[in-house]
Amino acid sequence: MPKYDLVGATGCATGIAHTFMAQEALEKAAKELGYSIKIETHGQTGIENDLSPEEIKEAKGVVIASDVDVDAERFAGKRVVIVPVAKGIKDPKGLIQKALNPATPIYKPGQVAKVSNNSQKSESFGTKLYTLLMNGISHMLPFVVAGGVLIAISFLWGIYSADPKNAQYNQLAFTLNKVGSTTMNLMVPVLAAYIAEALAKRSGLVVGFAAGMITFAGGGGFLGGIIAGYLAALVVFLLQKAFKVLPDKQFRGLKSIFLYPVLGVLIAGTIMFLLNGPIESINVSAMNWLKSVQNSDPIVLGLIVGAMCAFDFGGPVNKAAYVTGTALLAQGNFYFMAGVSAACIAPPLATGFAVLLNRKSYSKSERTAGYVNFLLGSTHITEGAIPFAAKHPLWNIPAFMIGSAIAAALSYVSKIKVPAPHGGFIILPLVNHPILWVVYIVIGAFISGVLLALIAKKFEGKDSESSMSVDIFGAGEDTEDIKEEITEVNQKEDDHDPSEILNINNIKSDLEFTSRDDALKYLADLSVKNQLATDSKKVYDRYLAREEEGSTGMTDGFAIPHAQSAAINESAMIILKLRKPIDWNSLDGKPIDTVISFLIPQVDSNEHLKYLSNTAKLLTHPDFIKKLKATNDPAAIKKLFTEYKA
Template identity: 40%
Template sequence: MSSLITADLVDLDLSADTKEAAARSLAERMVALGRVTDLDGFLADVAAREAQMPTGLDGGIGIPHCRSAHVTEPTLAFGRSPAGIDFGAPDGPADLIFLIAAPAGADDAHLTILSSLARHLMDEAFTQALRTTTTAAEAAALIAGDTPAPERPAAPPAQEQPVESPGQEPPAEQSGEQSAEPPAESSVDGGPGETPGFGKGRGGGETPFRIVAVTSCPTGIAHTYMAAEALEHAARTAGVELAVETQGSAGFTRLDPAAVAAADGVIFAHDVPVRERERFAGKPTVDVGVKAGINRPAALIAEVRDKAARGEITHPATSPSTPTPTPTPVENAGDPHEGYATKLRKWLMSGVSYMVPFVAAGGLLIALGFALGGWDIDKAPSVAEHFAWGQVDGWAALMFQIGGLAFGFLVPVLAGYIAYGMADRPGLVPGFVGGAVALTIDAGFLGGLVAGLVAGGTVLAIQRVRIPAVLRGIMPVVVIPLLSSIVVGFLMFLVIGKPIASLQKALTDWLSGLSGANAVVLGVVLGLMMCFDLGGPVNKVAYAFAVGGLAHPNEGSLKVMAAVMAAGMVPPLAMALATAVRGRLFTRTERENGKAAWVLGASFISEGAIPFAAADPLRVIPAAMAGGAVTGALSMAFECTLRAPHGGVFVIPLIGNPLLYLLAIVVGTVVSAALVVLLKSTRRPVSEEAGGGGRTEAGAEVTVAA
């Protein structure tokens, strides 16, 4: 790890008093060494990661981290704060702060090294050594592993209890030694008394309680491995055998199926859906967030043992006689008791989330093609047949045609992943086929939505049919893709596709003819939707509606895209402005968040306003919606157009009537900021003490929505 941290990246007297200031101070050291190319861009990525989940951990540790395109090589900076900094940990401020910067394409080896640091942080001897070291060089050497870390005190032996196995030794793969005791018999192949992934049981026929666990977090750099280490340490203390599967950014190595089969219980400590969750069906299961795995691992182990003692099984196992469909990706990510309306929303969001990267890449390439080659670049011949290396028009045509191909996947990807959200991998083939048919018959975005739902429903219906056991092996590979593709293709070509295409054409013609009052009303509605939940489902519906129009752009659809992006920029910009002009109405943490909100808002990241909305929703959200409605209406009234689906102020050159467009954003921002200030002025100003603790007057902790 020596290349990741040097003495120049260590600050043993970090004077920052907020997490944003701490990240900036440490990031400046990275910039000075050339490891970060854009300070503000990198800090925006750190803030976006922090918005998903606070990075404070019990034990006085803060570990902000992110992947960023502004990082040239994996880098770790360390700061020690004498006063402590609030990173949102339950037990108070952090005095040890680690800023981890990983390039957008960091390789597996570097992520593995970073995961080893995360595991060290669960060792009290290691953190205590960092608190007492006197020089930056010593701290860097300790973190890098050049200086051996103090050994962790041995875990106390487990107490004699009827349920537990007394004096259980650590599993063989953890201790590095094989047990010398006589092996116990095992029903699992792999040697008498030995289970792959667990090792040998105790002698005398005794088998310890066995748990398999999965840990994961949104970034997969730190919390994933810290939760794994905490669970392993707690298991050794409790005399329990534990095998952990870390589903991090570097991919994951599946637990041995024999270990899963032999396990007495399962722990999921995750903030993203567990991959291949069906492997753990039929086991007593504890399902929590990844921070619970870090902060209370012993309690999770006790809970899963209690469930096993009661015979409580979360997901019944399937059997040949009574086949039960495994949970779909959407069901794995939510509450199994959710209603169909909630599931429908999640199915649609699943498709939109996979579609957005195609939209961003394809749309921006198309916009760049127009910017470099003019509005007639779409008439250029294929670059495969003719390409002028030394002419700008040639490169413009190249970008336009690549973007057009990427954009062509929009509808099939939308349909395919809606079906995937409903029926898992068997839904992909009919979903993509249905989306391709929707493109063929000009059913567009609406056709893709319907095709995805039809494909998922068709697969679910086929899976409910009882079939002979001899045919089950070919069902997911041959039978389901074949039958579902036939059904979906027939329905889309001959039954429902043509009416949807007619509706899509009518909608396109309506957008093309929008002018005057009608356009302004649509701008108001879109602005309200973009600001209602700040990146949530309603926001994404409005965004998807606008992006769908870019597949076959016309004057009306380009106006809609402009209004949607302008309105989405307003909430974070308004919160930034409000904290700048009336800072005493906000906590110290909110004022620091306001600084980052300038960048997030300018980049069209509506989620930059989430910390403010989470702390004071009744004042912030109505104010944001009012400003968004004003901006959407003005953008429509000014007849601004936009061919790029993302980019914020960075694509202003690609906008029709750019000065009026900026005016619309400024007016909406001022309206929202003024309303927030007015509404917050009706209550007692927040004290500095409250600001330091990150709490509002009512004492509600300022949290960040994931």
């Protein structure tokens, strides 16, 4: 059985794209850093790529990037990093470095890793609450989609075709509508059940489902389902504590089958019954306010709904807007969902427009993803926009929000009706003004696309590493162009031998520095002295900027700093051997005595990543490391890099 340096798990609420994007991002980052990793995925099809106890035991660290429960207790005794799935897409290298850092606390069963300050503690607690919520949404969503699509199909015979008293009545439409409505009504109980299940397992599932049914019957809605789920989890958790005095060996069956479910349902159910009145009042007030805004100021409503839908792409804010739309659909309000759907469809379309408007600022994989997003967006699948949002979130997410808000506001101003909760452009026959609705969505998406293209132009060449290298379809198996690109890269990968860009004049030994920054300043000055660059300060600033993104200190006393700048004339490698080791915040916490630096021109086509990758692979060979450490002779070092192949 193979051994892995790291193991991990990814999961998201929808289980469609985020899960596998985070998996691929972590696997690529680990490969670039020279580590082996195995990621278990928790998607809509279930758990795949399962981790065995032996694989977990042998791993040096664990990365959990998930919005759903992945049974973290099995990683007890390991250094574990637990973050939302989006973090796994945005900062995979940082997570891997943290998981291998000796300063990362050991995870123990039933508790989040210990932290040293209050802000981290509140974040850990908040992450746990978020995970419980997203576990509920993950299991709820298929009921919403299945029920919503069946209801949408029933409307093909007319909006009132399920009403026996109306002239449009059709028996098949009535059946489809009844089945769809019943399925949709399971939304709140399932939400509550799986919020509770994430913390309290099977007993929580039972109590959560019962509490969810009670709040649904009492008009609690989505808010009631969330409260019921957390309440059920808390009640079962407290019951488990209270009955801990009863030995598991003799009373495990009694507790799990009788005591926990019976007492849990009684306590949580009674509390929810008492809370139904206040919760229903809150829901009614919120609905009435939204209706009043829809009638009095549809533009403001569009801004609110659009911003919510594009804020976290499938997270709780997005889902709050979506579920509100489905609830209003049940009341016969078809206007609200028009804005929600428009705001969800616009972001992926925007990425397609962005890559069309500014091809040069995007890599080939980014352009391919943008083109595919035209199809994804048309079917109401928003996840394809996530890699673009994650690249420069403080810039790109507001750009998405602007376009979504415009699309939603225009839909409300024109009083467009969308009677189905899902389907994208597939449900156009059900829309009262289908062409106008599509035009509004395209307008919003195009505006976001223009903004994204301008932002990409602003950051062009400033990213020292490719921030988006995730293919949301696993490997693009169905696209011939991507197949050819992968084949071409595989054929040329061995050509990027680090020795090709290593000159003997760029190898210096027996040096002494007081700090990391002192060494970086020497590298920048040497690059100008050896005519590899024209401006020492610009090169030095790029070195520092890269270190701020994450330390380039590796393991075994090596650091691999790199700088990309217009002041650099050509790709080059510089090697420094230090007389005394210096601190570099390395992965293993050890000081650095060997610096392998890369200089990268502004226009590079990511060639430096291949040189970096091959150098990192060389540093996984103990024999290579031993020989490199043993010599300070520039000629011998050059020969060593020439003879060894990654």
